[in-house]
Amino acid sequence: MPVNTGGKPDISREKSAELYEKAKNYFPGGVNSPVRAFKSVYGTPLFIQKGDGCYVWDADGNQFIDFCASWGPLILGHNNAKVREKVTEVMQNGMSFGAPTALENELAELIIKNNKFVEKIRFTSSGTEAVMSAIRLARGYTGRDKIIKFEGCYHGHSDSLLVKAGSGLVTFGETSSAGVPKSFAQETIVIPLNDTEALTKAFEQFKDEVAAVIIEGIPANNGLLMQDPEYIQFLQNICKEHKALLIFDEVITGFRLGFEGAAGHYGVKPDIVTYGKIIGGGLPVGMYGASAEIMSHISPDGGVYQAGTLSGNPVAMAAGIAQLTELLRSGFYKDLNNKASEFAESIQRFATARNYKLKVFYVGSIFWLAFTDKGKIQTAEDIDPASMEKFKIMHRELLNRGIYLGPSGYEVGFISAAHTKIELEKAKRAIFDSLDVVFRNK
Ligand SMILES: *Cc1c(COP(=O)(O)O)cnc(C)c1O
Secondary structure (H helix, E strand, O other), X not given: OOOOOOOOOOOOOHHHHHXXXXXXXXXXXXXXXXXXXXXXXXXXXXXXXXXXXXXXXXXXXXXXXXXXXXXXXXXXXXOOHHHHHHHHHHHOOOOOOOOOOHHHHHHHHHHHHOOOOOOEEEEEOOHHHHHHHHHHHHHHHHOOOEEEEEOOOOOOXXXXXXXXXXXXXXXXXXXXXXOOOHHHHOOEEEEOOOOHHHHHHHHHHHHHHEEEEEEEOOOOOOOOOOOOHHHHHHHHHHHHHOOOEEEEEOOOOOOOOOXXXXXXXXXXXXXXXXXXXXXXXXXXXXXXXXXXXXXXXXXXXXXXXXXXXXXXXXXXXXXXXXXXXXXOOOOHHHHHHHHHHHHHHHHHHHHHHOOOOOEEEEEOOEEEXXXXXXXXXXXXXXXXHHHHHXXXXXXXXXXXXXXXXXXOOOOOEEOOOOOOHHHHHHHHHHHHHHHHHHOOOO
8 A cells, every 4th residue: 555645544445456357368468448547646546436416436436526437528527417317318228320310411510510630530539530631631731741839738648749858849759659650650740838039940951841730729638837928929920921820639628628628728720620529528539620621531432541330329428418508608618617626726726825836727627737836837958856755645635634635746737617616626735735735744
């Protein structure tokens, strides 16, 4: 068991531990996605048995207020009645046909009518797939091969995007995973975020070779790295100037910051947008979209091939329809975002009053607890890896107080419509007490 860090005694995790031992026989690291393995925090993964509203319960019967929200999709909370009913209804007619259904039209119409950034779309089964296809589309459309990405942005696990910065301001990527050919990484240029000079240099160096620049609408996979609005504007202009496409990867921010995601937030029009997470209401759905003209390059209309056996799956479409319908209700985002900013700001006030080195960065209903005294963190480099030790202690203290955060200090938290004032108050108190332990004030 973990070392004693001076806080509350650990909750019982016996059943989860047993399940994890078993899982290690079946899956590498005992999990089907690496971050779930609790490698960056104390203890072993909690096996979740059920979720309802803002709560989850683990195999040992412990109850938690959940801020992981399945890593973002559950903006209405767990087991939302509207989503569950729609899915259950549609399931009665079968699970998959590999032929078009009216449900695809219905979800597409909901999106296209209420989002000025896409005219035509294609559904996929994950965010990774959506982004991978968007990159192919950009290459097919421009007839160019290179893409520019930013250090600190995550775009799923396709080969071209598993690259990190080498040394130097403008560099070819180095693969960040074994198994990615060096030659692939050579097509991806990696530069720091929020840096107009790096962007200018990259375009000077690779002028007519750049098919696209891809950025997370608001980078939220490596802390929450808020970009200056002027920088995003600059990014759009320089892409235009060089006839490179601007791809907004909105797999996290899409339908989270508002129905039009980060593009709506900034008022910037990307050439291609990708969505995932929220769009599927908890079932596997991704999507990419663009103008009708750009999308006409996708097969069978155009020469860029992309397909999927389960793409537009009716049950998944049903979940998306039910969830997005709720998001379109008037005042939905205003209420949610107000709740979230109140939550974030009161944690900040507490930390500031006690002189704790903690900054609560937030936008919309996304928040990130960063152990830092920097006023702004806008690039991957600004994050101090040593600060993660403090997160580790906080994570453990929070679990012991019934609060579930994603098991890594680089991950953001999400507030859902199901978090009521009562639970947010409870969560705040637990966070305050945990911070006191982290900073050894108790
Ligand atoms: C989660 C995420 C992805 C990958 O989506 P998956 O559904 O996990 O494949 C891609 N881009 C961003 C910005 C994400 O947050």
